[in-house]
Amino acid sequence: MGVPISQMWTVASYVIGQKLRRRRRYPLVLMLEPLFRCNLACAGCGKIQYPAHILKRDLPLEDALRAVDECGAPMVSIPGGEPLLYPHIRELVDELVKRRKYIYLCTNAILLKEKLEEGWFKPSKYLSFSVHMDGRRDEHDFAVCREGTYDKAIEGIRKAVDMGFRVTTNTTLFEGTDPNAVRGFFDEMMDVGVEGMMVSPGYAYDKAPDQSNFLHRKTTNNLFEMILSNRKKRWKFNQSPLFLEFLMGSREYECTPWGNPTYNIFGWQRPCYLLQEGYVDTFKELLDTVDWDGYGRASGNPQCQDCMVHCGYEPTAVDHTFSSFGGILGNIKAMLFNRYANPAAGRRLKEEEGKPHGPMAHLVQLGYGSELKDKAGAA
DSSP states (O other): OOSOHHHHHHHHHHHHHHHHTTOSOOOSEEEEOOOOOOSOOOTTOSSSOSOHHHHTOOOOHHHHHHHHHHHOOSEEEEOSSOGGGOTTHHHHHHHHHHTTOEEEEEEOOTTHHHHHHTTOOOOOTTEEEEEEOOSSHHHHHHHTTOTTHHHHHHHHHHHHHHTTOEEEEEEEEOTTOOHHHHHHHHHHHHHHTOSEEEEEEOOOOTTOSOOSSOOOHHHHHHHHHHHHSSOOTTOOBSSOHHHHHHHHTSOOOOOOTTSSOEEETTEEEEEOSSOEEEEESSHHHHHHHSOGGGSSGGGTOGGGSSOOOHHHHHHHHHHHHTTSHHHHHHHHHHHHSOSOOOHHHHHHHHHHTTSOOOTTTTHHHHTHHHHHHHHHHHO
């Protein structure tokens, strides 16, 4: 497993405590966005399309800490934008460690080696650098629209690992992904020494420049079944094994949109990290005023029909783990028998060899390649 025992115990204790209090809706991970600006302009990102005056804004540190205390989730993910551009990131991390929150600082790692050499952070079991990697060198550099970013990220990862930091990777997969290349990428990340890997299908952000390469449900199941079946023993995933089974199509879950609430410069985002339908001032107001039955696949909401992203469905898998004997047994079974032998998936994987692949490669034909590289360079 790519999740430390202390973290699993903290999460398990928290979830069981919520259930003993008979709380149906509770947060698992706070998505704390301190800024939207970034030093990249990835084609699948919907967070950097704001006007310049918004991209210049930073979340006040006191507001960020108040949101952490108000939410009470045991884990805090710090996405963006690029969090290493946030002027208060050192103070924010220090305060979260004092609060014994498990932190996933989500970074593209372009600045990571530099900041570590400058002594910005200290190793802690509570702090993990979650480095966004979109595959091997060519796939990653094309996806983020800038050459050389893979090598920069690997330098940062190696530096962090050598200094004793926890490091995970976070990979978003799109239409056209080569499953064999992803499996090769898993090998590379294990060779670098990361603690564990996280994977998720991309969500079709309305504001993202590329709209045609987001995965649909059946495509997602087929892709992840090829990738995650017949696993190598050395692969470690920093995720719920039941969520990975959901991606493979062997489990059916509904979205838990309140499981990973989002707080940013505008306030508490309604209803979830992926949809932007207004904001409220307090976490309680978020829980009490959103019509939660209007979201998730069963609701019929067209924005939710193809979504299988971890921030909505991993909380469901974690809740299931501690909701019944079947959930506990399923989790134990997934941890013990984690190879997922599947001859049919292996044959399909073999058939994919030699076929033309390339996530978002058609963007070159659409003219996005040079445009997005210029925008990233200007950032």
